[in-house]
Amino acid sequence: MDKKIVLLKDTSIGAADKTKEYYSLILNLLRDQNLQDSVQVVRVADIGFYDQGLVLKILPGQVTYGRVQESDLLPVITETIQGNKVLDRLALEPNEKQLRIVLRNCGQIDPENFDDYIAADGYAALKKVITEYKPEQVIEQLKASGLRGRGGAGYPTWMKWNFARQVKAEQKYIVCNGDEGDPGAYMDRSVLEGDPHSVIEGMMIGAYAIGASQGYFYIRAEYPLAVERIQKAIAQAYEYGLLGKNILGTDFSFDVEIRLGAGAFVCGEETALLASIEGKRGTPQPRPPYPSIKGLWGKPTVINNVETLANIPVILLKGGAWFGKIGTEKSKGTKVFALTGKIKNSGLIEVPMGTTIRDIVYHIGGGMLASKGIKAVQTGGPSGGVIPKEFLDEPVDYENLQKLGSIMGSGGMIVMDEDDCLVDIAKFYLKFCVEESCGKCAPCRIGGFQMLSLLENITSGKGTASDLAKMRRIALAMQKASLCGLGQTASNPVLSTLKYFAAEYKSHIEDKKCVAGKCRYLLNYQIIPEKCKKCGLCLTNCVFGAITGNREQGYILDPAKCTKCGRCYEVCKFKAINKG
Amino acid sequence: MIKLTKENFDQHKTGIPAVGKNWIKVGMSTCGIAAGADEVYKTFVEEAKKKNLTVDIKKCGCLGMCYAEPLVEVHVEGVPQVIYGKVNKDIAIKILEKHVGTKMLVNDYIFDLSLTMKKVGK
Numbered sequence: 001m002d003k004k005i006v007l008l009k010d011t012s013i014g015a016a017d018k019t020k021e022y023y024s025l026i027l028n029l030l031r032d033q034n035l036q037d038s039v040q041v042v043r044v045a046d047i048g049f050y051d052q053g054l055v056l057k058i059l060p061g062q063v064t065y066g067r068v069q070e071s072d073l074l075p076v077i078t079e080t081i082q083g084n085k086v087l088d089r090l091a092l093e094p095n096e097k098q099l100r101i102v103l104r105n106c107g108q109i110d111p112e113n114f115d116d117y118i119a120a121d122g123y124a125a126l127k128k129v130i131t132e133y134k135p136e137q138v139i140e141q142l143k144a145s146g147l148r149g150r151g152g153a154g155y156p157t158w159m160k161w162n163f164a165r166q167v168k169a170e171q172k173y174i175v176c177n178g179d180e181g182d183p184g185a186y187m188d189r190s191v192l193e194g195d196p197h198s199v200i201e202g203m204m205i206g207a208y209a210i211g212a213s214q215g216y217f218y219i220r221a222e223y224p225l226a227v228e229r230i231q232k233a234i235a236q237a238y239e240y241g242l243l244g245k246n247i248l249g250t251d252f253s254f255d256v257e258i259r260l261g262a263g264a265f266v267c268g269e270e271t272a273l274l275a276s277i278e279g280k281r282g283t284p285q286p287r288p289p290y291p292s293i294k295g296l297w298g299k300p301t302v303i304n305n306v307e308t309l310a311n312i313p314v315i316l317l318k319g320g321a322w323f324g325k326i327g328t329e330k331s332k333g334t335k336v337f338a339l340t341g342k343i344k345n346s347g348l349i350e351v352p353m354g355t356t357i358r359d360i361v362y363h364i365g366g367g368m369l370a371s372k373g374i375k376a377v378q379t380g381g382p383s384g385g386v387i388p389k390e391f392l393d394e395p396v397d398y399e400n401l402q403k404l405g406s407i408m409g410s411g412g413m414i415v416m417d418e419d420d421c422l423v424d425i426a427k428f429y430l431k432f433c434v435e436e437s438c439g440k441c442a443p444c445r446i447g448g449f450q451m452l453s454l455l456e457n458i459t460s461g462k463g464t465a466s467d468l469a470k471m472r473r474i475a476l477a478m479q480k481a482s483l484c485g486l487g488q489t490a491s492n493p494v495l496s497t498l499k500y501f502a503a504e505y506k507s508h509i510e511d512k513k514c515v516a517g518k519c520r521y522l523l524n525y526q527i528i529p530e531k532c533k534k535c536g537l538c539l540t541n542c543v544f545g546a547i548t549g550n551r552e553q554g555y556i557l558d559p560a561k562c563t564k565c566g567r568c569y570e571v572c573k574f575k576a577i578n579k580g
Numbered sequence: 581m582i583k584l585t586k587e588n589f590d591q592h593k594t595g596i597p598a599v600g601k602n603w604i605k606v607g608m609s610t611c612g613i614a615a616g617a618d619e620v621y622k623t624f625v626e627e628a629k630k631k632n633l634t635v636d637i638k639k640c641g642c643l644g645m646c647y648a649e650p651l652v653e654v655h656v657e658g659v660p661q662v663i664y665g666k667v668n669k670d671i672a673i674k675i676l677e678k679h680v681g682t683k684m685l686v687n688d689y690i691f692d693l694s695l696t697m698k699k700v701g702k
């Protein structure tokens with residue numbers, strides 16, 4: 001018998017991890033069969049399946065068994081390990097929920113090694129395009145692919161390119177938007193750091209298609225490693241003659257420079273971004289004219305997101321039709337998400353469009369972090385909304401997320417459980433937008449501020465019944481009258497939480513209660529006399545003089561003086577302080 | 581440095597030496613470095629030299645399992661290729677001794693997501 005390896009992991013949820021016990025059991029059985037030297041048993045930390053009981057994987061061959069019971073162990077050894085027979089009743093189907101197109105090279109190649117990228121078919125698409133394709137043919141391929149912008153709005157990339165291509169101008173530009181300002185998002189950073197050449201190659205193909213001879217990378221200064229890796233990659237491309245004059249000995253010439261963003265969220269908006277590259281203040285401009293007609297220094301300019309560009313080489317190499325088969329009817333390809341929140345496996349994932357939220361949370365994310373139930377999933381960051389758990393089986397694509405009152409956005413995905421207060425979440429995102437508003441237009445500047453103060457009232461127990469209607473009115477004005485996407489979408493988190501979690505708003509306003517226990521000012525602290533051991537620790541720790549008493553008579557907490565700082569709750573060793 | 585042209589491009593590509601039989605890749609993106617990937621990388625380089633092991637130590641980008649950083653992927657001839665997570669100096673040494681040295685997998689640190697992902701092939 002060839003040497004075999006058995007990987008094992010107890011994937012049960014909510015019970016103690018018995019991986020070690022099963023490990024010893026298998027070792028003993030193997031010894032009984034005198035197989036201890038030809039089989040290595042290995043405990044693993046993650047086996048890629050969740051809530052499937054004991055999972056065993058036998059290598060070579062990748063036969064994977066789930067819900068394995070103690071009594072199954074002997075048959076697994078004699079029939080599968082020795083006899084190479086698959087036990088159908090235990091076999092698990094591969095859990096192939098992820099598909100890596102954008103992240104194809106991330107974690108595979110050395111991002112600082114030019115030949116690593118070439119060996120992974122790098123610049124092969126560029127070579128094909130500039131030696132075999134006319135610009136129109138590139139755009140045709142993109143049209144067939146159905147690729148839409150990954151920066152948030154989901155505008156068809158081929159249309160943007162086609163507009164810019166059709167304008168006659170002696171100078172055109174292409175810009176990569178690497179500003180990534182959404183809180184919690186780091187998809188673009190990872191691509192820039194992990195596979196910089198693919199973004200450069202995507203940009204060059206775009207430049208060829210529209211007729212641009214100059215490109216800019218706009219990357220936020222808070223991403224020093226991304227900047228360094230792009231810088232190195234650009235220098236390498238120049239050395240090898242892939243940038244500069246007469247690339248690969250053709251008529252195509254193209255230069256690239258890097259511009260650093262100062263980290264203002266609004267600078268990710270395309271017109272503000274262009275102003276910033278021109279050396280002006282990064283404030284938005286009314287559109288039209290759209291940048292693809294009149295952009296940098298008045299010249300036609302295409303702005304694409306990092307992830308959009310990283311898709312381009314694969315599309316041109318494998319063909320637009322191939323890409324067009326992946327995903328849903330109107331959303332093609334894959335989407336990268338930064339999966340975070342109350343989830344076991346937070347990280348960067350890439351899934352075909354149309355994957356359900358449930359698959360993402362439970363089959364990729366490994367399920368919820370604590371035993372607390374899932375409440376909602378937030379997508380689209382400060383411009384997005386929440387999707388409550390009733391919609392876990394909805395597929396993720398542009399249209400569907402919009403229908404649910406959220407947006408695809410650039411790829412932040414935050415999983416929330418019973419401990420998260422949706423009013424508080426809405427306040428967090430709105431506060432972000434208010435702080436990041438450039439102040440140029442009144443609906444965003446004033447509307448955002450007013451809406452935030454209403455939310456602050458609600459979360460501190462001062463909300464009134466008319467507040468919700470007021471917020472809806474302000475939201476409408478901001479959506480309709482703001483100059484740029486920031487103001488137009490800033491109320492989305494509020495509107496979507498109002499839509500699905502109106503009851504939570506109501507209990508904040510009417511009952512002055514926050515069920516999740518998040519809103520500090522709605523909490524009431526009380527000393528439970530039965531549990532109180534009269535140690536006096538709370539008294540010495542309350543700097544507001546809200547606790548009085550002594551070791552004989554016990555202690556009393558005066559709600560009128562209490563500032564709800566939570567200090568007494570934290571210090572009491574006997575859990576004698578009740579919060580609620 | 582040669583300038584690549586449409587004529588010599590394919591030749592250059594086929595001339596790139598294949599990766600060594602044994603290699604270790606360390607995820608060195610911002611989050612990996614924040615979790616201590618630098619030290620892990622250094623440990624591999626120094627200890628492999630000390631122990632006279634022939635193994636290429638390489639850097640790579642985000643492997644996606646950011647919850648388990650620092651991440652390293654290990655390929656040794658005759659042993660299945662695996663990813664180890666939450667690696668520190670001690671575990672790095674263990675990987676060299678056990679996985680590279682004696683061709684045995686190390687317990688408790690493998691994150692095996694090989695059946696969860698499809699990659700676009702060449």
Ligand SMILES: Cc1cc2nc3c(=O)[nH]c(=O)nc-3n(C[C@H](O)[C@H](O)[C@H](O)COP(=O)(O)O)c2cc1C
Pocket residue numbers: 148149150151152153154155177178179180181182265266267268269270271303304305306308309410484485486
């Ligand atoms: C306030 C605001 C912030 C934005 N931030 C980003 C960003 O960080 N990255 C990005 O690619 N697009 C961002 N966008 C979208 C861009 O304006 C633009 O639509 C996008 O870069 C176009 O690229 P795409 O077609 O490839 O998606 C932002 C938009 C707004 C309104």
Ligand code: SF4
Pocket residue numbers: 266283284436437438439440441442444445482483484485486487488
């Ligand atoms: S909507 Fe807000 S961020 Fe946009 S231009 Fe107006 S004030 Fe500035």
Ligand code: SF4
Pocket residue numbers: 525541542543544545546547557561562563564565566567568569
């Ligand atoms: S919550 Fe703070 S202010 Fe209130 S009683 Fe406890 S320690 Fe004092």
Ligand code: FES
Pocket residue numbers: 190347348607609610611612641642643644645646647649651
């Ligand atoms: S950035 Fe480190 S694994 Fe994702």
